Amino acid sequence: MTLRVAVDSFISRAAVCSLVSALAFGQSQAIPESTPNAKLERLRVQVQRQGFEKTEQELQRSLQKHGAVSSVIESLALLYVDWKKPDRVVLLANQISPQEEDVALGAARVLTGGGYLEHANQFLQSFLPRSNVFSWKLTDLRATVLIELGRHDEVIKILTAVPEGSEKEPARYYRLALANQGLGRWNEALSHIRKALQIQPDPVYIYTEGLLLLTMDKLPEAQRVFAEGRKRFPNSPQLCLGHARLYSKVGDFYRVESSLRKAIELDPNYGEAYAHLGRLFYLVGDWESFRPTIQRAIELQPHNFLACYYYGQLILLDGGEQAQERALELFKKSVQFEKTFAAGYIASGQILANQGNGKEALEFYQQAAQKDPRNNRVYYLMAQAYRSLGQLDEAKRSLERAGLSKR
Amino acid sequence: MKKFLSRAVPLLLMGCCFQAGKHQWTASATALRFNGHLLAANEQLANGRITFQEVASERGLNFKLEHSATPSKFLIETMGGGSAFLDYNRDGILDVYLVNGAAILGSDKKFAKSEPRYWNRLYQGAASGHFIDVTQKAGVQGQGYGMGVAVGDYNNDGYPDLLVTNYGFNELFRNRGDGTFVEVGVQAGVRGDGWCASAAFLDFDRDGDLDLYVTRYVDWSFEKNPYCGRAELREYCAPTAYKGVPDRLFRNNGDGTFTDVSSAMGIDLENGKGLGIAVEDYDGDGWPDIYVANDGVPCFLFHNLQGKRFEEVGLLSGAALNQHGMPFAGMGVDMADVNHDGRPDIFVTALSLEGFVFFENRGEGLFVDVSTQKGILKASYRLTGWGTKLVDFDNDGQRDILVVNGHFNDNVEHMVRMLGTVSYAQPLLLLRNLGNSFQDVSLQAGETFQKKWISRGAAFGDFNNDGRIDALVAHLGGQVLLLENRAVNSGCNWIGLSLKGTLSNRDALGAQIKVTDSSGRTQYGRVSTAGSYLSANDKRLIVGLGPNKVDRVTITWPNGRTQELARGLSLNIFHEVIEPATGSP
Numbered sequence: 005m006t007l008r009v010a011v012d013s014f015i016s017r018a019a020v021c022s023l024v025s026a027l028a029f030g031q032s033q034a035i036p037e038s039t040p041n042a043k044l045e046r047l048r049v050q051v052q053r054q055g056f057e058k059t060e061q062e063l064q065r066s067l068q069k070h071g072a073v074s075s076v077i078e079s080l081a082l083l084y085v086d087w088k089k090p091d092r093v094v095l096l097a098n099q100i101s102p103q104e105e106d107v108a109l110g111a112a113r114v115l116t117g118g119g120y121l122e123h124a125n126q127f128l129q130s131f132l133p134r135s136n137v138f139s140w141k142l143t144d145l146r147a148t149v150l151i152e153l154g155r156h157d158e159v160i161k162i163l164t165a166v167p168e169g170s171e172k173e174p175a176r177y178y179r180l181a182l183a184n185q186g187l188g189r190w191n192e193a194l195s196h197i198r199k200a201l202q203i204q205p206d207p208v209y210i211y212t213e214g215l216l217l218l219t220m221d222k223l224p225e226a227q228r229v230f231a232e233g234r235k236r237f238p239n240s241p242q243l244c245l246g247h248a249r250l251y252s253k254v255g256d257f258y259r260v261e262s263s264l265r266k267a268i269e270l271d272p273n274y275g276e277a278y279a280h281l282g283r284l285f286y287l288v289g290d291w292e293s294f295r296p297t298i299q300r301a302i303e304l305q306p307h308n309f310l311a312c313y314y315y316g317q318l319i320l321l322d323g324g325e326q327a328q329e330r331a332l333e334l335f336k337k338s339v340q341f342e343k344t345f346a347a348g349y350i351a352s353g354q355i356l357a358n359q360g361n362g363k364e365a366l367e368f369y370q371q372a373a374q375k376d377p378r379n380n381r382v383y384y385l386m387a388q389a390y391r392s393l394g395q396l397d398e399a400k401r402s403l404e405r406a407g408l409s410k411r
Numbered sequence: 412m413k414k415f416l417s418r419a420v421p422l423l424l425m426g427c428c429f430q431a432g433k434h435q436w437t438a439s440a441t442a443l444r445f446n447g448h449l450l451a452a453n454e455q456l457a458n459g460r461i462t463f464q465e466v467a468s469e470r471g472l473n474f475k476l477e478h479s480a481t482p483s484k485f486l487i488e489t490m491g492g493g494s495a496f497l498d499y500n501r502d503g504i505l506d507v508y509l510v511n512g513a514a515i516l517g518s519d520k521k522f523a524k525s526e527p528r529y530w531n532r533l534y535q536g537a538a539s540g541h542f543i544d545v546t547q548k549a550g551v552q553g554q555g556y557g558m559g560v561a562v563g564d565y566n567n568d569g570y571p572d573l574l575v576t577n578y579g580f581n582e583l584f585r586n587r588g589d590g591t592f593v594e595v596g597v598q599a600g601v602r603g604d605g606w607c608a609s610a611a612f613l614d615f616d617r618d619g620d621l622d623l624y625v626t627r628y629v630d631w632s633f634e635k636n637p638y639c640g641r642a643e644l645r646e647y648c649a650p651t652a653y654k655g656v657p658d659r660l661f662r663n664n665g666d667g668t669f670t671d672v673s674s675a676m677g678i679d680l681e682n683g684k685g686l687g688i689a690v691e692d693y694d695g696d697g698w699p700d701i702y703v704a705n706d707g708v709p710c711f712l713f714h715n716l717q718g719k720r721f722e723e724v725g726l727l728s729g730a731a732l733n734q735h736g737m738p739f740a741g742m743g744v745d746m747a748d749v750n751h752d753g754r755p756d757i758f759v760t761a762l763s764l765e766g767f768v769f770f771e772n773r774g775e776g777l778f779v780d781v782s783t784q785k786g787i788l789k790a791s792y793r794l795t796g797w798g799t800k801l802v803d804f805d806n807d808g809q810r811d812i813l814v815v816n817g818h819f820n821d822n823v824e825h826m827v828r829m830l831g832t833v834s835y836a837q838p839l840l841l842l843r844n845l846g847n848s849f850q851d852v853s854l855q856a857g858e859t860f861q862k863k864w865i866s867r868g869a870a871f872g873d874f875n876n877d878g879r880i881d882a883l884v885a886h887l888g889g890q891v892l893l894l895e896n897r898a899v900n901s902g903c904n905w906i907g908l909s910l911k912g913t914l915s916n917r918d919a920l921g922a923q924i925k926v927t928d929s930s931g932r933t934q935y936g937r938v939s940t941a942g943s944y945l946s947a948n949d950k951r952l953i954v955g956l957g958p959n960k961v962d963r964v965t966i967t968w969p970n971g972r973t974q975e976l977a978r979g980l981s982l983n984i985f986h987e988v989i990e991p992a993t994g995s996p
Contacts, residue, residue, distance in 0.1 A: 255828040288830040289764060289792035321789045323848055328784065354734060358779055381736025388729040391777050399727060406736075408709065408726050 275305025309342030493945030496872030559945030563612025576607035611941030616718035626685030629653035704741030743944035760796025798869025806955030815866030836863035872949025907985030
C-alpha cells in the first residue's frame with residue numbers, strides 16, 4: 005500500500021513527464037539514440053588510430069574545404085559530443101550557413117541526444133537569429149529543449165512570437181499546452197490542446213488532453229476522452245497507454261494490464277508501454293513478469309525515464325556487487341531524461357544516503373523537493389540526511405516542513 | 412531447583428563456579444537431556460539447512476484460534492491472537508500459552524468466553540516432549556476477546572506471571588507457584604482500557620522490578636465500524652478509518668501494584684496505532700528503550716531518559732517511516748544486533764505490497780532502512796507479516812529471520828489493485844542471514860513452509876532444549892503450529908544462558924550478554940520476552956557459535972553491573988547464571 009502511494013505520486017509526475025517527452029522528442033524519437041551509429045563508430049576507430057586532435061583537424065580542414073555540409077558538421081558534432089566537448093558544437097553554429105536549416109537541426113539533435121540540452125539551446129539561440137527565414141523545425145526543437153529544461157516561460161514567449169495561421173498551428177498549440185502544464189496552468193494547457201485538436205484530431209493530442217484531465221483529477225472526463233479517442237483511433241497504442249494510466253489512477257490493475265498489453269499488441273516496439281507495464285508488475289510484486297518486461301522497455305527505449313528508473317529498481321532487487329552503483333547510474337539517467345521526475349532524485353539520494361554520503365544525498369533530495377514541493381516524504385528523507393551530517397536543527401526543520409514534527 | 416530436579420527425566424546437572432576479578436559467585440550450568448537423547452545442534456547430517464517440522468498435534472497442542480468472523484467485518488476479528496513460551500512451573504521445560512478470541516453475541520454485541528472453545532489455553536510442557544492442557548486448573552481461561560500476552564515475573568517471586576491484553580482491558584494473572592494463577596488486573600492497577608494489543612514487561616527505571624508497557628491499537632468499537640470496500644465486496648477497514656490512541660506505561664510500585672505513568676513519562680503525548688513492541692537499548696546508554704510498530708502511522712522509538720521520562724525520537728532517528736519516507740503497516744517487530752556491531756537493529760513486518768522493513772542501526776541514534784539492499788523487500792513484498800523474530804536458527808552465529816504471514820482481508824484475492832499476486836493465506840517466510848544480505852530459504856525449510864496460513868502471533872523458544880530455537884504460531888480460525896527446529900548444521904556449537912537477577916529484576920529482563928568466540932567474533936544479546944506480535948518469547952538466550960568455541964562472556968545486568976564469566980564455558984548446554992550480589996558497577 006505504501007509503495008503504491010509512493011509510486012502513484014510518480015505517476016502524476018509521469019503524466020507530465022510523458023507529455024514533455026512526447027512533445028519534446030516527437031512520436032518518432034526525434035533525438036538520436038546515444039548508442040553509437042555507424043558514423044560514430046568510424047570516428048571512434050579513427051580517434052583510436054590517430055588521436056582526437058588529428059581527427060578533429062582533419063574534419064575542420066574538410067569543413068574549410070567543402071563548407072558546412074551536413075556530413076562534416078554531423079561528424080564534428082558527434083566527435084565533440086562523444087568526447088564531452090559540447091561547447092565546440094555550439095561554436096559550429098556560426099559556421100553553418102543561415103540557409104542550411106537541416107544541417108543546424110542535425111547538429112542540435114546530436115547535442116540533445118548526448119543530453120546537452122543547455123548547449124543545444126545555446127546553439128539554436130546562436131543560429132536562429134542569423135536566419136532570415138522563420139524556421140518552424142528549429143523553433144520547435146528549441147521549444148522542446150526549453151520544455152526539457154523546465155524553462156516554460158521562454159517556451160511560451162517564443163511560441164507566442166510564431167506567426168499565427170501557419171500550417172504548424174496544431175503543433176504550436178501542443179507545445180504551448182505542454183509549457184503551460186509545466187507551469188501548473190492546467191486550464192490554459194487544456195485550452196491549448198483543445199485548440200490543437202480542433203484543427204487536427206491526432207491521437208497524441210487526445211492522449212495529452214486525457215493526461216491533463218487525469219492530472220486535474222477529472223477522471224470521468226479523462227475516461228470519455230480516452231474512450232472516444234480509442235473509438236476514433238482504434239489502432240493508437242498511445243491511447244491504450246492513456247487508458248492504462250487512467251485505470252492505474254483508480255487502482256484497477258487488471259484493466260491497466262490489459263490496456264498496456266493492447267498497446268504493445270498494436271506496437272510491439274512501444275517502449276513506453278513496456279515501461280509502464282514493468283512499473284505495474286513492480287507495484288504488485290510480480291517479479292517474474294517484472295524482469296523481462298522492464299528489460300524489454302530499456303532495450304526499446306533506453307532514454308525513457310521510467311524504464312531507467314525501474315531497471316534501476318530491478319538491479320537493486322537483485323542485489324549483489326555494485327548493485328547500488330549501477331542502480332544509481334540509472335536513477336541519475338532517469339532524471340537526466342526527465343528533469344521533473346522527483347522519484348528519480350529521491351532514489352538517487354536514498355542510495356547515496358545508504359552509502360553514507362549524506363551531503364550528496366541532500367543535493368538530490370533538494371532537487372526532488374524543488375520538482376515536487378508537495379511531496380512531504382522528501383523532507384523526511386532530507387531530515388535523515390541532515391541527521392547523518394550532524395545538523396540536528398536542520399533535520400528538525402525538515403521534519404516540520406514534512407508536517408511530521410507533531411502528530 | 413528442587414522441583415526442576417525432580418521433574419527432569421534424564422537430567423544432567425553440573426554445578427560450577429565462575430570467577431571474575433575479586434568477585435566470586437555461584438552459578439549452575441545445566442545440560443538437559445531431552446527424551447533420552449542429547450539433542451545438540453551439531454548432528455552429523457547434511458549441513459547448512461534450516462528446516463522445521465510441524466509437531467503441534469502430535470505433541471498435544473490442539474488449540475484453535477476462534478476469531479468469530481462475521482459479515483460485518485469487525486476489525487477485531489482479523490487482528491488476534493498471541494502466543495507465548497514460558498516456564499510457568501520452573502521445571503526447565505517450556506510451557507505454552509495461547510490467547511483466544513470470544514463469541515460475539517446478541518444485538519448488543521457482547522463478547523462471551525464461557526464456552527471452552529473460546530478459552531485462552533495453558534499447556535504444560537512435559538519431559539516427554541508432549542504438552543498437557545492445564546488451563547482449567549491454572550485458571551487462565553481469560554474473560555475478554557483476547558489479543559496478546561506478555562510474560563514477566565512482576566513480583567520477583569521466581570514464577571513468571573501473565574499479562575493478557577484484550578479488547579477493552581488487560582488481565583494480569585499472578586502465578587501462585589502452585590500451578591494456579593489468580594487474576595489481579597484491577598487490584599494491580601493494570602486493567603487499562605481501549606483496544607490493548609502487544610505488551611512487554613521491562614524495567615525501564617532499573618529499580619529491580621518489572622514495569623509494563625501496553626500498546627493500544629485504534630479507537631474501534633462495534634458502533635465505529637464503517638463500511639469499507641466496494642458495494643459487493645465488504646472489506647476490513649484499513650487503520651486509516653480509525654483514530655489512533657496512546658499506549659499505556661505502568662510503573663511497578665514494588666508492592667504488587669502499578670501506577671499508570673503514561674502521561675508523566677511522555678508516552679501519551681503521541682497517538683499511535685500500536686501493534687508490536689520490542690525493547691532494547693538502541694543507543695547503548697544502559698537504559699531500555701521501546702520501539703512500537705504502529706499500523707499506518709509513523710512508528711515510535713521511545714528513548715528512555717534515564718528512567719525519568721521517554722522522548723519519542725522515531726522520526727528524527729529514521730526508524731519511524733520506511734525507506735520511501737512513508738508510514739507502513741507496522742505489526743510485528745523485533746530488535747537485535749544483526750551485524751555484530753553491538754548496536755541493535757530493528758525489523759518490522761508490514762502489509763502486502765509494502766515490504767518488510769529492516770532498520771540498520773548506524774550509531775549516533777540514526778537508523779537507515781536497508782531492506783532492499785538486504786534482499787528483504789523482494790522476499791517479503793507480497794506478504795503481510797505478523798509474528799517475527801531475529802533468531803539464529805542454525806547456530807552459525809548469524810541471526811536469521813522468520814516471519815509468519817497472512818493478509819488481514821479474507822477477500823483480498825478479489826481486489827483489483829493486487830493483480831492476483833496477494834492471497835489471504837500466505838506462506839511462512841524464512842530468511843537466512845548470509846552476512847551482508849538475507850536469502851529466502853522458505854521453500855527448503857520443510858513441508859509447513861510449502862503451505863499457506865493465516866498466521867498472526869508467533870512465539871519463539873527452545874521447547875525441547877536442544878539448542879535450536881523453535882516457533883509457536885497462532886492461526887486465525889486454525890490450529891496452532893509448533894515448528895520444531897531441525898536445522899542441520901554439523902559442527903555448529905552454541906551456548907544457552909538463563910539469567911537470574913538478584914539485585915536486578917528476577918527475570919533479568921534488560922540484561923545484555925556479550926559473547927566473544929574463539930574466532931574473535933563478538934555477538935550481543937538482550938534478555939527479553941518481548942518482540943514479535945502479541946506474543947512472548949523464551950527469555951533464555953541461545954548464542955550460535957558456528958564451529959567456534961566460547962572465548963569470553965560478559966553480562967551487563969539491568970542495574971548496570973558487569974560480570975565476566977569464566978573462560979571455556981561448556982558448549983551445547985544451557986548455563987544458568989545468577990546475578991552476583993556485588994560486581995563492577
